[in-house]
Amino acid sequence: MSLGARTKRELPDEELVRQFQSSGDAECFAELFVRHRKRIYLACRGFFSEGSAAEDATQATFLRAYQKMDHFRDGNFCGWLIRIAKNVCIDQWRKQRPEIGTDEMELDALPHAETLDRTSDLHLAVEKLRREMEALSPDQRRCLELKIEGYSYNETAALTGLSVEAVKSHLQNGRRALWLKMEGTLSRVK
Numbered sequence: 001m002s003l004g005a006r007t008k009r010e011l012p013d014e015e016l017v018r019q020f021q022s023s024g025d026a027e028c029f030a031e032l033f034v035r036h037r038k039r040i041y042l043a044c045r046g047f048f049s050e051g052s053a054a055e056d057a058t059q060a061t062f063l064r065a066y067q068k069m070d071h072f073r074d075g076n077f078c079g080w081l082i083r084i085a086k087n088v089c090i091d092q093w094r095k096q097r098p099e100i101g102t103d104e105m106e107l108d109a110l111p112h113a114e115t116l117d118r119t120s121d122l123h124l125a126v127e128k129l130r131r132e133m134e135a136l137s138p139d140q141r142r143c144l145e146l147k148i149e150g151y152s153y154n155e156t157a158a159l160t161g162l163s164v165e166a167v168k169s170h171l172q173n174g175r176r177a178l179w180l181k182m183e184g185t186l187s188r189v190k
Helices: 003-010 013-023 026-045 051-071 077-096 118-135 138-148 153-160 164-189
Strands: none
Touching (some): 003 026, 026 051, 026 077, 051 077, 138 153, 138 164
């Protein structure tokens, strides 16, 4: 084992990202892949019922991360990867689902949960949750997205320019609004 490989294994994610961004050192990205592949696979596996689809999404996630690494700035690298994985999973799911016929069709016009299997219910719930997140105020949505990515109150405040108290307030109000909008949908998925 070379000294360089051992050293890379000991470096924090942030330093590996900086080295990769500045030099394009593939060993840095390979170390990040080894560290995070299992967590990203499990996140994708939670979205897809088939392991092969989750594996494809995991590979697509790391490919997209490799291509977009220059866009990553300081923060939680694993949270950034999970956000990419979420987007990859949604993109892949959209490609696999049958076309409904119109993009403007409302979710309420779809068949009731009793006529759909559990997987379809879950996908519909995820899609509705995405729409409801988009309907939140920009501050509520941003605070919730950062919380989902694993950022603390202080980190979220620093990233958004809000006070910690405002972050807590936006999180509480955003969660409450989502809960009220999603309550009936979530009961059908159980």
